[in-house]
Amino acid sequence: MKKKPEVTAVTKEKLMASFWKFYCGKKIEKITVKEITDEAGYYRSTFYDYFTDIYDVLEQLETGLIHTLKENVQSSLVMKQQNDIIKILATMYEERGEYLSVLLGKNGDPNFHQKLKDSLRPMLFEEFGLPKSDMDIQLIIEFGMAGIISTITYWYDNGKRIPNEELAIMIRSMLLEGTMSLISKRSSFDLIERFGQTE
CATH class of the missing domain: 1.10.357 (Tetracycline Repressor; domain 2)
Structure with a gap:
């Protein structure tokens, strides 16, 4: 079933906010997808629905x-x-x-x-x-x-x-x-x- 636009927008926003939390504290090459998804409360596969890396x-x-x-x-x-x-x-x-x-x-x-x-x-x-x-x-x-x-x-x-x-x-x-x-x-x-x- 296709996700509602407002749901996907919230998910993407949460992932970006999670990324930003780590980016403010360390170099980008040290940030992992697992850190981002764990912080945001999603599976790794969800990350790749919105971002390539x-x-x-x-x-x-x-x-x-x-x-x-x-x-x-x-x-x-x-x-x-x-x-x-x-x-x-x-x-x-x-x-x-x-x-x-x-x-x-x-x-x-x-x-x-x-x-x-x-x-x-x-x-x-x-x-x-x-x-x-x-x-x-x-x-x-x-x-x-x-x-x-x-x-x-x-x-x-x-x-x-x-x-x-x-x-x-x-x-x-x-x-x-x-x-x-x-x-x-x-x-x-x-x-x-x-x-x-x-x-």
Whole structure:
């Protein structure tokens, strides 16, 4: 008899939650299917109804996170609320931060950071009409995306000590004004004078 969709969804969710519990504590190559199924309360054969192997669980989990992020960003772009993109990322961190922080952290998946940027890059080029073949533009976009992701990760890992709205304003200011300019404004040390103006 065919299982009901809601039943299969719950089963898959439990298996993924079980995987995640182990993934947060040890390297993926040390996790076994038996551990996952024992923790979730299923037989090993049930695991293979949903996943090909341990790495497939991680892949599906990452794909789901990136899909949610892309949907939120695309929705913002359609509504012409470009200034809210950074806030969307910060808000998603508040909702899915446990996953994102681990995946982007030192013990997480080294490929996830690149996957995240690869999912955002085409949308940014298309929305702002940027030439995809221009290496200068590519480097600037890469710098911006890496900075945004790293800053939000650091904010989350350090207790989210400022509201996400304030974080979004700060990141936007860094992108528009430059980091050295903002540091100089907030301290007595003039970084621009120290490092020199750009040509």
